[in-house]
Amino acid sequence: MKVHDHQLQVPGLRMTKQRKEVYRALMENQDHPSASELFDQMQDTESPMSLATVYNCLEAFVEHGAVKQVNIDREPSRYCQNSTPHAHFHEQETGTIHDINFKPGTSLSDILDLPEGTEISNLEITLKGKLPQ
């Protein structure tokens, strides 16, 4: 069994060789690549694939909750291997995207004036600005 093989599974999803490669690329990189950046990476693997397939794979992962799709402004979607709830910080100077975790024990309803009984199925928090150096 190769290193990392145990990670290359998404429950309920058939893992074709294309999906494995896309998933591996996402898991191994800490940045937030776009579909076309992933497509470029895929050309150097054992299973180069079409851009449509990259999109198809990503869509399947997102639908299965294994990957998060990150939309900032009208820029191309980016994809995030961290599927737990978290926020994104978009550093203005570099364009880098950082994951920001919630403080333990807190939740959005601590600061938002939401009616009682609101059911949240999805949330996206994006900050833009400058991180200290």
Add this chain to the structure above:
Amino acid sequence: MKVHDHQLQVPGLRMTKQRKEVYRALMENQDHPSASELFDQMQDTESPMSLATVYNCLEAFVEHGAVKQVNIDREPSRYCQNSTPHAHFHEQETGTIHDINFKPGTSLSDILDLPEGTEISNLEITLKGKLPQ
């Protein structure tokens, strides 16, 4: 002086008749229209205008901080007359977008694990789900 005329000003921005109409439409409606919805509305006014102009006007308002551009998923941008910091709730069944205010005295840094000294220039919070009837 007509009703509402006093509102039709954006500091630092020349108010052409096209901009006045777009701004009025945004201020008078509580929904979050897209550029093309605004374009349609503009056809019934005294100064029907091109779609490019609607986009130009909106861009100017957003740059001047008078209007907020709301991006949800990859849907067309929507525009929000509420330029103060707030969140957006996207009701799944109807597609309606509601403004959600912050609880007084709270801020995002109450719940997010941000490094000290972080400068936030912009934030976007979008929730999706169901509001109680």
Add this chain to the structure above:
DNA sequence: GTCTTTTTTAGAATAATTCTAAGTTTATTG
């Protein structure tokens, strides 16, 4: 009024994403 800058405009261009329809792979069933 003349000059300069800004704005508007129609239409073309761009680009991320989705669609289509055919081919390929994988799973299932007898």
Add this chain to the structure above:
DNA sequence: CAATAAACTTAGAATTATTCTAAAAAAGAC
């Protein structure tokens, strides 16, 4: 295993929100 069905991949076309272009119109400055 062979046959069939279902799911996946693919190249290329289509879609579509938005931006760009270059020329005309409007507004402001002098």
